[in-house]
Amino acid sequence: MANHKSAQKRIRSNESKRLRNKYQHKSTRNAVRRLRTLTDKKEAEQLLPSVVTMLDKLAKRNVIHKNKAANLKSGLQLMINKL
Numbered sequence: 001m002a003n004h005k006s007a008q009k010r011i012r013s014n015e016s017k018r019l020r021n022k023y024q025h026k027s028t029r030n031a032v033r034r035l036r037t038l039t040d041k042k043e044a045e046q047l048l049p050s051v052v053t054m055l056d057k058l059a060k061r062n063v064i065h066k067n068k069a070a071n072l073k074s075g076l077q078l079m080i081n082k083l
Helices: 005-037 041-060 066-082
Strands: none
Touching (some): 005 041, 005 066
16 A cells, blocks of 8 residues: 555545546447437437547547547448438
């Protein structure tokens, strides 16, 4: 266990950040999953901007890689265009 106060604080803050990242990542994955299951183009087009925003925020905060976010956004747009 850490001995310094700053190290103990770092452990606490890392844990809270980890939980926040985990929650945001999971909710984004669920949103992507929900978008992929839609068959109505109009509904999918309404949901796409919010999912894209979520992916961009995760990439900005280094929860996921920026190229992964770009690939997901591209794939979702292609899927919607095919509907």
